Amino acid sequence: MGFLKSLSADIGIDLGTCNTLIYVRGKGIVVNEPSVVAVERGTRRVVAVGAEAKRMLWKTPGNIIAIRPLKDGVIADMDTTEKMIRYFVSKIMPRHGLIKPRMVIGIPSCITDVENRAVKESAFKAGAREVQVIEESLAAAIGAQIPIHEPAGHMICDIGGGTTEVSVISLGGMVVTNAIRLGGDEFDQAIIKHVRSVHNLIIGEQTAERLKVEIGNASPEKNIEKVEIKGTDAITGLPRRLEIDSVEVREALKDPITQIVEEIKRTLAQTPPELAADIVERGIVMTGGGALLKGLPKLISKETGVPVILAENPMDCVAIGAGQYYEIFKDMSIDRSVYDSLNN
Incomplete structure (x- = not known):
């Protein structure tokens, strides 16, 4: 089994409402394409995936439909999602490869057990040998190079296409987390x-x-x-x-910006005083495509009185963090199996 793991590729996937990003250990981000699939009406045969399919949105003839299979950060069309993942993975993995990859997928903390299972099932059907799911904010924190294993409070705000997740992380776990289906x-x-x-x-x-x-x-x-x-x-x-x-x-x-600011304030109010003191000193780290909106970090800092830092390459953080999951948890002092048991 150890030999298989050494040959197997570790793939981190940010299965986003707007874009799907895939990180491969040792190669970095290898896929960054819109989460859109164009299929033939009736037969459901895939015509195009990703950027090519997005160009077809609202412009297709009657026999072709362009589908966004994810809504609010979760799978709305499982069959199409599986085809999309399979297509993206086939672009980066050798077809003759004997060893299936291990996949780690970032998911919103607000999804249901049914939605969680749908994500895993789609990944297995797309060719994964092993599937782990990780909360998007924890993945984003890893991707933003936040030292999550330290006994100190770190706050991260990840604004994706369909969800916004705000979390306080310490000792490799989430102490407080709130998520809204807005992005x-x-x-x-x-x-x-x-x-x-x-x-x-x-x-x-x-x-x-x-x-x-x-x-x-x-x-x-x-x-x-x-x-x-x-x-x-x-x-x-x-x-x-x-x-x-x-x-x-x-x-x-x-209106949507106000809702995000209120969610950050609510999370700060729920944070234990010792960790809150760390956050005031270290600041709030922002990730996700929504964090790129001009003036948003400045507004959040003004409204909360806490420094706000925009992560480097904020759109890539969840995929990078998911791809580094095994490596990070292997090196951490806490037992990864305990974390996994809480999230499976």
């Missing part, structure tokens, strides 16, 4: 809703995402940026252009 997707939906209600213009998710990335912000800035967008007039049904500025986008994002 980058909700930012996009808030922009869509605002543009429709204020300007009577219907825009798609890709346009909303472009606004979020290009001029989205959480804190007021000196320079007001503007972007021209195109959509459908809600009254006439005709195509129309609109110029929108960063002040308006910030207003549109106010």
